[in-house]
Amino acid sequence: xxxxxxxxxxxLGLSRLIVKKKIAETRNYDSPKSFPNSQNDTQAFLIGxxxxxxxxxxxxxxxxxxxxxxxxxxxxxxxQLVYVGVGPSSRFGGGHPTDSLIDNLPDxxxxxxxxFDDGSxxxxxxxxxxxxxxxxxxxxxxxxxxxxxxxxEPLEGSFTGEILFDRLQRRKKTSIKAAILDQxxxxxxxxxxxxxxxxxxKINPQTLVKDVPKKSILKLASxxxxxxxxxxxxxxxxxxxxxxxxxxxxxxxxxxNVFRREGQPCGRCGTIIEKTRVAxxxxxxxxxxxxxxx
DNA sequence: CACTTGACCTGTCCGC
DNA sequence: TGCGGACAGGTCAAGT
Numbered sequence: 001x002x003x004x005x006x007x008x009x010x011x012l013g014l015s016r017l018i019v020k021k022k023i024a025e026t027r028n029y030d031s032p033k034s035f036p037n038s039q040n041d042t043q044a045f046l047i048g049x050x051x052x053x054x055x056x057x058x059x060x061x062x063x064x065x066x067x068x069x070x071x072x073x074x075x076x077x078x079x080q081l082v083y084v085g086v087g088p089s090s091r092f093g094g095g096h097p098t099d100s101l102i103d104n105l106p107d108x109x110x111x112x113x114x115x116f117d118d119g120s121x122x123x124x125x126x127x128x129x130x131x132x133x134x135x136x137x138x139x140x141x142x143x144x145x146x147x148x149x150x151x152x153e154p155l156e157g158s159f160t161g162e163i164l165f166d167r168l169q170r171r172k173k174t175s176i177k178a179a180i181l182d183q184x185x186x187x188x189x190x191x192x193x194x195x196x197x198x199x200x201x202k203i204n205p206q207t208l209v210k211d212v213p214k215k216s217i218l219k220l221a222s223x224x225x226x227x228x229x230x231x232x233x234x235x236x237x238x239x240x241x242x243x244x245x246x247x248x249x250x251x252x253x254x255x256x257n258v259f260r261r262e263g264q265p266c267g268r269c270g271t272i273i274e275k276t277r278v279a280x281x282x283x284x285x286x287x288x289x290x291x292x293x294x
Numbered sequence: 295c296a297c298t299t300g301a302c303c304t305g306t307c308c309g310c
Numbered sequence: 311t312g313c314g315g316a317c318a319g320g321t322c323a324a325g326t
């Protein structure tokens with residue numbers, strides 16, 4: 001589910017909600033993948049420890065705790081990290097609609113629960129069970145396969161179009177969409193923002209990287225920044241079941257130009273948006289704005 | 295190495 | 311109403 005803006009929105013919420021809280025208990029529900037307390041010995045590094053920091057790299061959340069361990073969390077397609085405070089109304093921040101998605105936790109998608117010593121709780125829910133959590137010594141985090149391979153953060157000030165162009169040189173014979181979805185090329189881009197940024201830069205997603213003019217790659221880099229910054233300001237995208245740490249949906253898709261807008265007119269030229277398949281993913285394009293470069 | 299495809303899961307929607 | 315198939319925000323391990 002979540003791409004960079006969604007994971008960053010969750011991180012911002014968790015930074016406010018769980019830092020300095022002490023872990024009192026963890027509980028496993030249906031956890032087929034790697035979860036920290038599916039092994040008793042790792043639980044010893046969680047219970048009694050305090051959350052010290054919540055970081056993000058690409059689509060990975062990093063929850064540092066005082067035992068010098070870090071909980072690495074990947075939400076994959078349908079994972080959620082939801083904080084539930086103490087008391088019947090506090091969990092909804094007061095007047096919350098009765099159809100709240102976090103009204104009745106745990107539910108059948110709940111995989112893991114972390115309870116803090118003040119009674120508040122953090123739920124890991126994941127309908128499709130692709131997501132996972134792993135406990136790693138904090139000093140080892142930079143040496144994990146994930147950290148060693150992941151590409152630059154597009155919202156860091158140091159990221160430029162020249163850097164994107166350089167990193168694309170090893171993926172010259174694949175489509176530009178497949179290339180920017182590759183997390184070792186660039187961190188954090190997923191299916192929504194790939195389509196949105198390619199529309200903004202007027203690049204057809206199936207164009208081979210070697211056929212995209214350098215000028216267009218430079219434009220693409222700034223388009224990626226632009227769509228992700230806008231999405232961040234809207235709390236991310238809720239396509240199906242994304243919610244942030246407080247159970248709130250994101251509203252970016254109201255502002256999307258092509259994603260899930262097949263059959264509607266392009267906001268730039270009026271041509272009807274089409275949906276196709278590129279790199280094995282549903283792909284939305286304006287057939288006139290995004291002609292194929294050769 | 296670079297590239298593509300299927301697998302991992304559950305749930306929902308659409309056509310018959 | 312039921313049933314089969316396609317599809318869904320992401321990676322991986324295989325295959326070529």
